[in-house]
Amino acid sequence: MAQPTANATGESTLVGTFRRGLLEENPAFRQMLGLCPMLAVTTAVTNGVGMGMATTFVLVCSGVVVSLLRRVIPRTVRIPAFITIIASFVTLVMMLVKAYMPALDEALGIYLPLIVVNCIVLGRAEMFASKHGPLEAALDGAGMGLGFTFALIAMSSVREILGAGTFLGVRVLPPFVEPMIIMVMPAGGFAVLGFLIAGSVWIEEHPRHRHKVLRKASKPSPSLCAACPINCGVGDPSNEACVKDEFVEMLEAAVEAARKKDEAAQNADEERDA
Amino acid sequence: MAQYASILFSMILVNNFVLVKFLGICPFLGVSKKFDSAVGMGCAVTLVMVLAIAVTWPIQRLLAAWGLEYLQTIAFILVIATLVQLLDMAIKRYLPPLHASLGVFLPLITTNCSVLGVAILTVDEGYSYPQALVAGLGAGLGFLLAMVLFSGVRRRVEEAAPPEAFEGMPITLISAAIVAMSFMGFSGVIDHLFGA
Numbered sequence: 001m002a003q004p005t006a007n008a009t010g011e012s013t014l015v016g017t018f019r020r021g022l023l024e025e026n027p028a029f030r031q032m033l034g035l036c037p038m039l040a041v042t043t044a045v046t047n048g049v050g051m052g053m054a055t056t057f058v059l060v061c062s063g064v065v066v067s068l069l070r071r072v073i074p075r076t077v078r079i080p081a082f083i084t085i086i087a088s089f090v091t092l093v094m095m096l097v098k099a100y101m102p103a104l105d106e107a108l109g110i111y112l113p114l115i116v117v118n119c120i121v122l123g124r125a126e127m128f129a130s131k132h133g134p135l136e137a138a139l140d141g142a143g144m145g146l147g148f149t150f151a152l153i154a155m156s157s158v159r160e161i162l163g164a165g166t167f168l169g170v171r172v173l174p175p176f177v178e179p180m181i182i183m184v185m186p187a188g189g190f191a192v193l194g195f196l197i198a199g200s201v202w203i204e205e206h207p208r209h210r211h212k213v214l215r216k217a218s219k220p221s222p223s224l225c226a227a228c229p230i231n232c233g234v235g236d237p238s239n240e241a242c243v244k245d246e247f248v249e250m251l252e253a254a255v256e257a258a259r260k261k262d263e264a265a266q267n268a269d270e271e272r273d274a
Numbered sequence: 275m276a277q278y279a280s281i282l283f284s285m286i287l288v289n290n291f292v293l294v295k296f297l298g299i300c301p302f303l304g305v306s307k308k309f310d311s312a313v314g315m316g317c318a319v320t321l322v323m324v325l326a327i328a329v330t331w332p333i334q335r336l337l338a339a340w341g342l343e344y345l346q347t348i349a350f351i352l353v354i355a356t357l358v359q360l361l362d363m364a365i366k367r368y369l370p371p372l373h374a375s376l377g378v379f380l381p382l383i384t385t386n387c388s389v390l391g392v393a394i395l396t397v398d399e400g401y402s403y404p405q406a407l408v409a410g411l412g413a414g415l416g417f418l419l420a421m422v423l424f425s426g427v428r429r430r431v432e433e434a435a436p437p438e439a440f441e442g443m444p445i446t447l448i449s450a451a452i453v454a455m456s457f458m459g460f461s462g463v464i465d466h467l468f469g470a
Contacts, residue, residue: 036296091345259367
């Protein structure tokens with residue numbers, strides 16, 4: 001399982017930190033994170049670039065802030081704290097986009113505020129930024145963000161060219177080629193992503209196409225929600241990156257104790273009745 | 275009445291959260307392998323969606339009254355996360371049998387984009403309180419329907435032998451595309467039925 005830990009590829013240089021997210025640990029194609037915006041906003045290349053840039057901005061800023069506050073935030077409440085930091089930057093992005101790029105705001109719609117719940121952002125905050133310095137966190141955020149942007153561009157290029165016959169709004173297909181509307185419909189989103197992932201697996205597995213960067217990386221691991229720190233113990237209990245929230249554990253223990261007490265009281269009642 | 279039915283069915287079929295709006299893709303792909311878990315996840319999402327709207331709609335009104343609409347995203351995500359945590363503990367405490375079947379799915383929902391999505395969507399649409407609750411119920415039932423349908427499709431796909439590169443996630447996504455295609459047939463049906 002390709003857990004995006006600090007030195008997963010053995011590279012500890014700053015360049016390595018930045019480069020990792022681009023290909024080897026590409027959040028969309030390799031870790032299968034952030035699939036909702038990946039499928040939803042990729043009907044046109046401009047939307048893909050806009051979404052990618054917005055996510056990159058949130059990743060870099062929240063990474064730096066989480067990293068700066070990593071010794072201040074108590075471990076037990078770190079997830080709510082991270083979510084608040086991320087949500088603040090998402091709100092900032094929403095305001096900026098609404099003010100300066102109203103057309104993009106219209107196109108992205110509710111997917112812009114939903115960057116808050118994008119697994120990539122919270123995942124990087126928990127797994128990287130909270131354990132490293134601000135510079136490294138910023139580079140990691142930029143790498144992951146650009147890797148995500150790259151995936152969005154790849155996906156939206158295919159969908160826009162085939163579905164509308166245009167690229168960045170400029171007609172590229174000859175007029176006699178009828179655009180395939182299905183590609184910009186929801187069904188096309190699932191299909192294109194499926195083919196792109198299959199293509200990346202094929203390139204990696206094929207002996208003739210073996211690429212030295214790709215070979216270093218493991219197969220794409222569909223960790224999905226399990227990779228989210230919040231979902232620890234649900235998706236994959238063996239996930240080492242998972243450390244269950246101590247606060248939640250404490251509460252759970254208290255609830256469990258109360259339930260046992262109830263049961264004991266009930267049993268005692270029943271015995272007395274008998 | 276027709277208005278509520280229109281909202282309910284358009285949320286379930288025409289604007290299906292998973293297959294048309296692409297919200298909640300992670301659980302849709304991650305938990306749909308088995309029929310039982312698909313139903314459990316679907317029910318848990320439906321419950322949380324309705325409760326989340328019941329709480330976030332009044333909060334939105336408060337924020338609007340104080341001119342703090344820009345805090346919407348922060349307020350909603352924190353409220354939903356707290357709600358799910360409390361719900362999980364309450365069910366565990368008072369309804370242990372239900373917890374056994376739904377409990378494992380609740381933590382998965384905290385950062386699920388479909389719950390935050392439905393809360394924001396009802397605000398954007400300007401629904402009244404009952405309308406918003408119906409929309410939440412419809413979104414949840416639509417999610418449940420998509421999960422159940424897809425778990426059936428998936429069982430067949432698991433037994434098939436696709437080309438090596440397509441094994442696992444790619445073939446799952448392509449079968450999801452075909453299920454999504456079938457849902458395209460519903461567009462227009464609701465407008466026609468209820469004359470909305």
